[in-house]
Amino acid sequence: xxxxxxxxxxxxxxxxxxxxxxxxxxxxxxxxxxxxxxxxxxxxxxxxxxxxxxxxxxxxxxxx
Amino acid sequence: xxxxxxxxxxxxxxxxxxxxxxxxxxxxxxxxxxxxxxxxxxxxxxxxxxxxxxxxxxxxxxxxxxxxxxxxxxxxxxxxxxxxxxxxxxxxxxxxxxxxxxxxxxxxxxxxxxxxxxxxxxxxxxxxxxxxxxxxxxxxxxxxxxxxxxxxxxxxxxxxxxxxxxxxxxxxxxxxxxxxxxxxxxxxxxxxxxxxxxxxxxxxxxxxxxxxxxxxxxxxxxxxxxxxxxxxxxxxxxxxxxxxxxxxxxxxxxxxxxxxxxxxxxxxxxxxxxxxxxxxxxxxxxxxxxxxxxxxxxx
Numbered sequence: 047x048x049x050x051x052x053x054x055x056x057x058x059x060x061x062x063x064x065x066x067x068x069x070x071x072x073x074x075x076x077x078x079x080x081x082x083x084x085x086x087x088x089x090x091x092x093x094x095x096x097x098x099x100x101x102x103x104x105x106x107x108x109x110x
Numbered sequence: 111x112x113x114x115x116x117x118x119x120x121x122x123x124x125x126x127x128x129x130x131x132x133x134x135x136x137x138x139x140x141x142x143x144x145x146x147x148x149x150x151x152x153x154x155x156x157x158x159x160x161x162x163x164x165x166x167x168x169x170x171x172x173x174x175x176x177x178x179x180x181x182x183x184x185x186x187x188x189x190x191x192x193x194x195x196x197x198x199x200x201x202x203x204x205x206x207x208x209x210x211x212x213x214x215x216x217x218x219x220x221x222x223x224x225x226x227x228x229x230x231x232x233x234x235x236x237x238x239x240x241x242x243x244x245x246x247x248x249x250x251x252x253x254x255x256x257x258x259x260x261x262x263x264x265x266x267x268x269x270x271x272x273x274x275x276x277x278x279x280x281x282x283x284x285x286x287x288x289x290x291x292x293x294x295x296x297x298x299x300x301x302x303x304x305x306x307x308x309x310x311x312x313x314x315x316x317x318x319x320x321x322x323x324x325x326x327x328x329x330x331x332x333x334x335x336x337x338x339x340x341x342x343x344x345x346x347x348x349x350x351x352x353x354x355x356x357x358x359x360x361x362x363x364x365x366x367x368x369x370x371x372x373x374x375x376x377x378x379x380x381x382x383x384x385x386x387x388x389x390x391x392x393x394x395x396x397x398x399x400x401x402x403x404x405x406x407x408x409x
Contacts, residue, residue: 078348078349079311079341081311083318088319090118090119106164107338109328
């Protein structure tokens with residue numbers, strides 16, 4: 047699966063991941079600091095994913 | 111029980127929300143905040159500080175949806191492509207909805223942009239930017255006859271600021287950290303923060319689910335920003351203990367804040383240069399302006 051990260055923009059490949067929550071564990075990222083977007087839709091950590099998916103992990107932290 | 115597809119989990123409320131229920135939930139949180147803190151009424155003339163980011167645009171959408179008439183002001187900070195893109199997004203948002211957006215250019219108005227101020231002074235870029243925003247937006251609101259200056263600070267902004275002020279025991283700042291800062295009749299406009307019950311992740315989700323195009327890229331000058339680092343740490347705590355950010359902030363506002371209010375009773379006078387309220391002879395913004403312009407002329 048392709049993971050799109052921002053700030054700076056980059057892409058990471060992961061395989062064998064079954065749920066969104068696992069993406070965060072594998073990348074050692076804090077779910078509270080991101081939203082996950084698949085095909086333009088928000089998805090929750092419990093959502094199933096497959097190797098064909100493209101997920102954008104959109105950071106939510108920004109300066110005031 | 112709703113059978114709609116969940117689009118976001120909000121662990122501190124122990125709830126998953128579908129799109130319509132989430133949008134309604136956020137609007138209700140803002141409505142409740144406005145009522146609880148008696149922030150403003152429908153007859154007040156309001157101006158919102160608009161940055162092109164998720165918070166200010168989501169808040170503008172929510173307030174107009176609740177029936178308030180709110181104008182916007184965009185302060186052009188002169189941060190290259192980032193400022194141009196943020197301005198375009200703000201103007202597009204206002205145009206589609208028929209809202210008034212005033213654009214004030216820091217360079218045209220005061221002779222310097224944020225990158226120059228950060229290079230010329232001892233302040234970090236975020237500190238120079240924060241000072242310039244506070245000063246300019248308060249001045250614009252006052253000079254143009256608005257009753258209320260509305261800001262898009264969210265729960266995470268306020269919790270991280272509180273965390274920072276506690277770490278440094280900045281008692282004056284702690285005495286001033288409140289969702290409503292009243293007008294003082296001598297140049298300080300009433301300032302309110304209706305988003306303080308909505309976490310940063312939720313304002314971003316609200317924007318995405320409402321189809322609001324906002325500036326997703328972080329400001330290039332904010333790399334390594336201390337408040338953003340505190341937000342990341344607080345989010346790690348939130349993962350372990352959902353609700354801890356809200357408990358920290360609202361526990362302070364209910365029980366801690368009154369203990370610090372006396373620390374805020376500092377006499378204000380008018381800046382000898384610009385006339386805006388300050389504690390000293392020349393206000394911090396005018397000092398920043400002077401040092402930046404002097405440095406510019408030296409080059």
